[in-house]
Amino acid sequence: xxxxxxxxxxxxxxxxxxxxxxxxxxxxxxxxxxxxxxxxxxxxxxxxxxxxxxxxxxxxxxxxxxxxxxxxxxxxxxxxxxxxxxxxxxxxxxxxxxxxxxxxxxxxxxxxxxxxxxxxxxxxxxxxxxxxxxxxxxxxxxxxxxxxxxxxxxxxxxxxxxxxxxxxxxxxxxxxxxxxxxxxxxxxxxxxxxxxxxxxxxxxxxxxxxxxxxxxxxxxxxxxxxxxxxxxxxxxxxxxxxxxxxxxxxxxxxxxxxxxxxxxxxxxxxxxxxxxxxxxxxxxxxxxxxxxxxxxxxxxxxxxxxxxxxxxxxxxxxxxxxxxxxxxxxxxxxxxxxxxxxxxxxxxxxxxxxxxxxxxxxxx
Numbered sequence: 001x002x003x004x005x006x007x008x009x010x011x012x013x014x015x016x017x018x019x020x021x022x023x024x025x026x027x028x029x030x031x032x033x034x035x036x037x038x039x040x041x042x043x044x045x046x047x048x049x050x051x052x053x054x055x056x057x058x059x060x061x062x063x064x065x066x067x068x069x070x071x072x073x074x075x076x077x078x079x080x081x082x083x084x085x086x087x088x089x090x091x092x093x094x095x096x097x098x099x100x101x102x103x104x105x106x107x108x109x110x111x112x113x114x115x116x117x118x119x120x121x122x123x124x125x126x127x128x129x130x131x132x133x134x135x136x137x138x139x140x141x142x143x144x145x146x147x148x149x150x151x152x153x154x155x156x157x158x159x160x161x162x163x164x165x166x167x168x169x170x171x172x173x174x175x176x177x178x179x180x181x182x183x184x185x186x187x188x189x190x191x192x193x194x195x196x197x198x199x200x201x202x203x204x205x206x207x208x209x210x211x212x213x214x215x216x217x218x219x220x221x222x223x224x225x226x227x228x229x230x231x232x233x234x235x236x237x238x239x240x241x242x243x244x245x246x247x248x249x250x251x252x253x254x255x256x257x258x259x260x261x262x263x264x265x266x267x268x269x270x271x272x273x274x275x276x277x278x279x280x281x282x283x284x285x286x287x288x289x290x291x292x293x294x295x296x297x298x299x300x301x302x303x304x305x306x307x308x309x310x311x312x313x314x315x316x317x318x319x320x321x322x323x324x325x326x327x328x329x330x331x332x333x334x335x336x337x338x339x340x341x342x343x344x345x346x347x348x349x350x351x352x353x354x355x356x357x358x359x360x361x362x363x364x
Contacts, residue, residue, distance in 0.1 A: 012106040019076030059133035062126035077294025115284025124252035131250040164189040248276035278343030286347040292354025
């Protein structure tokens with residue numbers, strides 16, 4: 001029992017150390033890459049200083065790091081097992097009668113619990129920081145803020161054109177924001193002075209204008225006017241409305257379910273948000289699976305073995321996983337796969353692959 005406790009502590013320590021090394025290297029690379037990209041985008045813009053760019057890079061770093069966690073677990077596990085194999089420590093451990101599953105267990109449990117910690121604690125912090133980064137990006141680079149706000153009962157749209165500003169309120173949306181019901185439009189001039197109000201039973205977005213039915217027009221200085229039909233010019237498009245939703249990565253794991261319900265109640269699709277939420281839940285299992293895959297490429301490495309080939313095989317597995325995940329999630333977004341299946345397929349597939357390879361190499 002004492003041997004098992006000592007061995008577990010040692011394996012866990014080695015695994016954490018090597019994962020930390022890989023984490024530091026990859027985070028440094030993405031920090032520099034993101035910094036260079038933002039500096040390129042900021043060139044020629046006098047209102048964007050180096051301090052603003054650095055602030056945005058640091059705010060984006062936690063979310064970018066979350067995306068790399070499967071690769072960090074894979075490469076960290078490979079580095080750990082390669083080092084233990086080359087120093088013959090694994091040979092000594094196995095000579096004492098300890099099975100591969102016993103000395104892998106600490107690494108697997110650490111990856112699983114670390115994934116749960118990231119999901120429940122790190123993700124909310126990363127989502128908040130990404131939200132601030134998105135606001136700064138809209139302010140300094142895109143020169144606009146989100147066009148849409150949505151709650152459990154109401155929907156608000158903001159449109160700016162040559163004549164001024166219009167704020168559109170609706171009770172619900174149909175067809176992804178193309179049709180609005182129980183509409184009220186507040187109109188303002190270029191100086192943001194209120195100029196009038198339009199009430200309509202229904203508003204349909206067309207190419208460059210709104211079709212309004214059963215309209216009541218009022219203004220501060222004129223009596224109300226009733227119309228059966230009215231056309232109101234707009235610069236909004238369907239794509240602009242849909243792109244104005246809060247990005248899934250700016251919402252924490254805890255807030256996503258409520259936002260998904262609100263989005264669907266308002267008549268909009270929440271496929272991307274639901275897929276992202278399920279992918280977050282599958283994250284801890286995916287980290288565990290990556291450690292299993294790392295073990296299959298590393299435990300047989302020796303001084304005379306094909307270490308380079310094994311390393312390349314592990315890296316190739318990481319890239320295959322990346323493309324496989326993209327394809328599966330694209331199928332989920334298109335509605336060709338159920339969202340839970342699209343989100344969980346990569347984690348389950350990699351786990352089964354790792355288990356099968358381990359059983360074949362060690363017990364077969």
